[in-house]
Amino acid sequence: MAQLLLRGQILADATGHPHQIDAVLFDKDGTLSxxxxxxxxxxxxxxxHARRLLQQRHPELPTTQTDALTDLLQRAYGLSEQSIHPAGATAVGSRAHNLISTATALALVGLGWPEALELSEAIFTATDGLHGQGSQHQPIATDGLHTLVEALGEAAVACAVISNDDSPGIEAFLASQELSSRFQGLWSADHSPRKPDPAAVQALCAALGVAVERCALIGDANSDLRMARQAGVPVVLGYGAGWTMAPPLDPSFACLSHWNELEVRATAA
Structure with a gap:
């Protein structure tokens, strides 16, 4: 186990007693990667592909409708010309969440719900190869992550991932960064309940064999941080350096912008 220091200050409870940490749970996109x-x-x-398929199936629709679809999807996805909004559906949501967002946008431009769902599935089938192992833009580890994870391992602190990516996507990322052996658990969109349900944190801690009260969680979204707080995690930290646009994190949570701001101090069992 270990104590964590943020910018030289030991993370402690309200009475000043240092938290003893046996495991750190990390978000993936925008935090680990x-x-x-x-x-x-x-x-x-x-x-x-949403524009293309809508125009193919409904050539009678005016261009204003496909333009409206583009605007709706860009806002739902958090997509701008050069960046992704760190609190948008693409950054935070699961594949299922984004599929429902897409179907909702299609319904708003006039499709019935059954067709909107079916067309969304076709759009995602056409683009799934751009995600995970099939992507030409493979995610890389955030700067300094390897050093931190190594320090946690040396202090006998378990590491785990809690993410709305699927299990193969998480495993592929860890393998690509030679981190698989450093992580002892994961909780993905394939598990139930999914984050941001606090029960997801509790279930992952149980799988690790670690008490929630002896864990830390680090993420880049308010939904992650509030989930951890509700689950009873004592050390909850925001991470702000994984995106072009800084995530709009709740100021009630302590935050860091580089892994070298976090120090691991091993303590006796």
Missing amino acids: ISEPMLHALASARVF
Whole structure:
């Protein structure tokens, strides 16, 4: 186990007693990984194929309708010309969340719900190769991550991922960064309940064999941080350096912008 220091200050409870940490739970996209180039390409492709398929199936629709669809999808996905909004559906949501967002946009431009869902599935099938292992924009680890994870391992602190990516996507990222052996668990969109349900945190801690009260969680979204707080995690930290646009994190949470701001101090069991 270990104590964590943020910018030289021991993370402690309200009485000043240092928290003893046995495990750190990390979000993936925007925290462990710089995924924005991949996610930007993916969201852009989904918009392109949504326009293409809508025009193919409904050539009678005016251009104003396909333009309206583009605007709706860009806003839902958090997609701008050069970046992804770190609180948008592409950055934070699961594949299922984004599929429902796409179907909702299609319904808003006039499709019935059954067709909107079916067309969304076709759009995602056309673009799934741009995500995960098939992407030409492979995510890379955030700067300094390897050093931190190594320090946690040396202090016998378990590491785990809690993400709305699927399990193969998480495993592929860890393998690509030679981090698989450093992580002892994961909780993905394939698990139930999914984040941001606090029960997801509790279930992951149980799988690790670690008490929630002896964990830390680090993420780049308010939904992650509030989930951890509700689950009873004592050390909850925001990470702000994984995106072009800084995530709009709740100021009630302590935040860091580089992994070298976090120090691991091993303590006796």
